Amino acid sequence: MSHTSHTEAHGAGAAHADSHPPQSFFHKYLWSTDHKVIAMQYLFTGMAMALVGAFMAYVFRMQLAFPGMSVPGFGVVSPGEYNAMITNHGSIMIFWVAMPVLIAGFGNYLIPLMCGCDDMVFPRVNRLSYQLFFLSVLVLIASLFVQGGGFGGAWTAYPPLSSVAKYNLTPWGSLLWIIAVALEFVAFLLGGINFITTAMNSRAPGMKAFDVPIVVWMIVVASLLFMASVGPLIAGAVMLIFDQTLHTGFFDPARGGDPVLWQHLFWFFGHPEVYVVLLPAMGIVAEIMTVFARKKLFAYRMVIYSVIATGVLSFFVWAHHQFIAGIDPRMANIFTVTTLLISIPIAELCFVYIATLYGGSIRLTTPMLWALAFVAEFLIGGVTGIYLGASGADIFFHDTYFVVAHFHYTFFPIAIIAVFAGITFWFPKMFGRYMNETWGKVHFWGTIIPFNLIFIPMFLLGMAGEHRRIYDYTHFPDLALPELQAMRILATVALLVMLAFQLVFLVNFVLSLMRGARASKNPWNANTLEWTAESPPPHGNWAELPNCYRGPYEYSVPGRELDYWPQDEKA
Numbered sequence: 103m104s105h106t107s108h109t110e111a112h113g114a115g116a117a118h119a120d121s122h123p124p125q126s127f128f129h130k131y132l133w134s135t136d137h138k139v140i141a142m143q144y145l146f147t148g149m150a151m152a153l154v155g156a157f158m159a160y161v162f163r164m165q166l167a168f169p170g171m172s173v174p175g176f177g178v179v180s181p182g183e184y185n186a187m188i189t190n191h192g193s194i195m196i197f198w199v200a201m202p203v204l205i206a207g208f209g210n211y212l213i214p215l216m217c218g219c220d221d222m223v224f225p226r227v228n229r230l231s232y233q234l235f236f237l238s239v240l241v242l243i244a245s246l247f248v249q250g251g252g253f254g255g256a257w258t259a260y261p262p263l264s265s266v267a268k269y270n271l272t273p274w275g276s277l278l279w280i281i282a283v284a285l286e287f288v289a290f291l292l293g294g295i296n297f298i299t300t301a302m303n304s305r306a307p308g309m310k311a312f313d314v315p316i317v318v319w320m321i322v323v324a325s326l327l328f329m330a331s332v333g334p335l336i337a338g339a340v341m342l343i344f345d346q347t348l349h350t351g352f353f354d355p356a357r358g359g360d361p362v363l364w365q366h367l368f369w370f371f372g373h374p375e376v377y378v379v380l381l382p383a384m385g386i387v388a389e390i391m392t393v394f395a396r397k398k399l400f401a402y403r404m405v406i407y408s409v410i411a412t413g414v415l416s417f418f419v420w421a422h423h424q425f426i427a428g429i430d431p432r433m434a435n436i437f438t439v440t441t442l443l444i445s446i447p448i449a450e451l452c453f454v455y456i457a458t459l460y461g462g463s464i465r466l467t468t469p470m471l472w473a474l475a476f477v478a479e480f481l482i483g484g485v486t487g488i489y490l491g492a493s494g495a496d497i498f499f500h501d502t503y504f505v506v507a508h509f510h511y512t513f514f515p516i517a518i519i520a521v522f523a524g525i526t527f528w529f530p531k532m533f534g535r536y537m538n539e540t541w542g543k544v545h546f547w548g549t550i551i552p553f554n555l556i557f558i559p560m561f562l563l564g565m566a567g568e569h570r571r572i573y574d575y576t577h578f579p580d581l582a583l584p585e586l587q588a589m590r591i592l593a594t595v596a597l598l599v600m601l602a603f604q605l606v607f608l609v610n611f612v613l614s615l616m617r618g619a620r621a622s623k624n625p626w627n628a629n630t631l632e633w634t635a636e637s638p639p640p641h642g643n644w645a646e647l648p649n650c651y652r653g654p655y656e657y658s659v660p661g662r663e664l665d666y667w668p669q670d671e672k673a
């Protein structure tokens with residue numbers, strides 16, 4: 103992007119302000135093309151869906167700890183309902199929480215503000231993206247209430263269970279579930295177009311590629327990964343819909359189809375998808391760490407190269423999900439090697455973060471606590487993945503609670519910890535007020551401690567041989583041992599405690615919105631461009647768009663009086 107096209111596109115300050123006249127309520131909040139409003143729509147929809155997903159976790163964890171008991175607020179859980187809860191919990195947390203909040207929510211909010219432009223390149227495509235996403239939410243919710251109930255074939259939807267009504271007993275639930283997922287994919291394809299083009303073409307004059315904040319890089323790479331991986335799965339989804347409704351046999355061996363084909367299509371998308379949500383989370387954490395350690399990000403360029411390398415490698419590991427699906431054992435060897443390889447750049451990123459902290463003047467604010475916790479907890483998820491990536495060990499671990507614990511130690515830091523980090527960090531910018539720090543810290547500890555108490559027992563249960571997706575362990579005497587049941591009860595009680603502490607966040611959030619202390623433009627003394635706009639930024643972001651003179655992480659520069667150096671400050 104060149105200097106001139108930026109000024110041509112946006113004109114001088116005065117002309118710029120004219121293109122953003124005052125708007126009616128309908129156009130301002132419901133039919134808006136403003137990237138910040140769309141970001142909020144995604145953020146709040148995602149947070150509402152997190153409550154739905156958490157409620158489901160509550161219901162099935164109660165069933166696991168106290169089988170057959172009537173769950174307060176739900177009732178007795180039938181086996182079909184149990185499966186539907188597990189399936190939709192997983193689907194919601196990934197497709198309707200992690201994706202909308204991390205990529206669409208933070209991506210929409212941050213990319214134009216951090217790049218110093220007034221909006222996305224294609225604002226109406228952006229609006230369409232949210233509208234389709236909202237439609238997908240409605241379809242998914244509807245799928246839970248149709249005849250036969252919600253789909254129960256797991257978020258991975260393996261056929262023939264997912265494709266044949268005679269097996270899954272949820273013909274409508276299965277169909278609506280797959281339609282909802284497909285709609286959601288279209289929404290994110292549309293969103294990704296904007297993230298990539300805006301970061302490439304609308305940067306402030308003077309902002310070179312290596313002056314772009316790391317979180318923007320991460321969201322752009324994540325969007326590219328999503329675009330490159332989702333195509334085969336969309337084709338697969340259409341084939342699955344045909345199998346369900348037109349009785350084709352793409353995935354049915356009885357009719358010459360192959361159920362493992364679906365597994366390949368699904369995981370060719372499914373594994374890169376992990377990085378699609380991981381990268382924005384790591385970007386958020388990096389921004390927060392540099393600000394609260396007052397340090398330059400360690401090895402900024404190396405981080406970008408590693409992230410791109412990780413992205414490329416992530417297309418060559420998918421069959422580690424299929425070690426015992428009957429693939430050729432020689433293939434398993436290859437996928438073990440690629441899987442262990444991909445842990446190298448990810449481990450490197452964790453070391454980069456620790457090196458960024460080293461020697462910094464660290465301030466343990468609430469967002470910083472979340473950022474530090476992200477690295478600590480995610481490491482546990484990463485390290486346990488090495489065991490699962492080794493095909494021999496996975497023969498034992500596959501489909502046990504060890505896997506459930508492993509992926510929650512990756513997804514919970516991503517979808518919950520990094521999101522809380524981001525919300526508490528950008529709250530003053532988004533809403534012009536501070537959140538309460540004390541209650542922020544109470545909420546932090548009230549979430550982190552129970553989180554570990556929920557999932558550490560699951561590692562132990564998995565190692566004891568407990569398989570997942572079992573509705574009632576009392577039917578399996580060797581899994582119903584009292585010591586194993588005690589761990590299940592511990593996990594469930596810890597979940598209840600963790601959920602109770604989320605009320606602290608909700609109350610803090612709402613009260614701070616209404617009467618938190620007013621925040622200035624740049625409350626954390628940070629460098630990146632969003633902190634030069636008003637808090638909250640008006641429609642159009644700046645009266646006069648900023649220029650960029652340096653990279654984003656010039657903290658504690660020797661010889662400078664201030665320990666930060668905003669990107670827009672003339673040298």
Ligand code: HEM
Pocket residue numbers: 156159163188189191192193195196199200255256257258506510513514517518556570571572597
């Ligand atoms: C709020 C705390 C949470 C608890 C207590 C919890 C608990 C569980 C449990 C017990 C299972 C079922 C294991 C089985 O029987 O197969 C499960 C499945 C799953 N969870 Fe969570 N979870 C939580 C949050 C999350 C988050 C934040 C994410 C992702 C962002 C997530 C993603 C998943 C996925 C993908 C599955 C697999 C679903 C399937 O097998 O189809 N969970 N969760």
Ligand SMILES: [Cu+2]
Pocket residue numbers: 372373376419420422423
């Ligand atoms: Cu994978």
